[in-house]
Amino acid sequence: MSHIHSLPRHDACSLLSYSLAASTAITSRHSGQANGGFNAIPISNPYGDEMTSKYTGQCLCGEVYYSVDVEPLFAGNCHCKDCQRSSGSAYIPAMLFPEQNVEVSGKAKYFETTADSGKTHSRGFCPNCGAQLFAKFGGFPGMLGIKAGTLNDTSLYVPKLDFHVASAAAWDFMDPRLPKKQGPAQG
Ligand SMILES: [Zn+2]
Ligand SMILES: [Zn+2]
Known part of the structure; x- marks a missing residue:
């Protein structure tokens, strides 16, 4: 995978070849290892020194990107109507981190709504390409x-819960192995 190291960060094709290389490496290994075998693959920091973080990602155009070096406090799929509307899809696969552990480059724009709980929910997106990346919660x-x-590596996301399933779309197929909550993830 050494060819990856010279690829530019924001080239969509390079990300594609990166994930293709990664998935090839995974399928060539025995399944059943922890974390789908991915952590067993020696990844020598394909983007240089700053990419020592485990969770890295970016918007569609590459103007906004982030890295996180801690594990998420929560990971789950939100099927609420606001998440459907804002994503244009069935649900939002969401991870929650302490903000101080997330290094963000570029400036996301935030759009605030009030959730059913009465608390604010601000969704952060790239002002250039519109891709949704972040959320802040009152x-x-x-x-x-x-x-x-x-x-960048979506296999790192391991959802623990489907929530707000009461408002899920009829065509929203959910992993039957995950616990389901009718309402919010907490409470
Ligand atoms: Zn963008
Ligand atoms: Zn939601």
């Missing part, structure tokens, strides 16, 4: 949500 100050579809 009920969880100091936390930053990251949308797992923006991860």
Whole structure:
């Protein structure tokens, strides 16, 4: 995988070849290892010194990107109507990190709504390409949500819960192995 090291950060094709190389490496290994075998692959920091973080990702155009070096406090799929509307899809795969552990480059724009709980929910997106990356919650100050579809390696996202399933679309197929909550993830 040494050819990856020279690829530019924001080239979509390079990300594609990176993930292709990674998935090839995974399928060539025996399954059943912890974390799908991915952590067993020696990854020697393909983007240089600053990419020592485990969770890295970016928007569609590459103007906004991030890295996190801690494990998420929570990971789950939100099927609420606001997440459907803002994503244009069935749900948001969400990870929650302490904001202080997330290094963000570029400036995301935030759009604030009020959730059913009465608390604010601000969704952060790239002002250039519109890709959604982040969320901030009035009920969880100091936390930053990251949308797992923006991860460079989406296999790092391991959801623990489906929540707000009461408002899920009829065509929203969910992993039957995950616990389901009708309402919010917490409480
Ligand atoms: Zn962008
Ligand atoms: Zn939601």
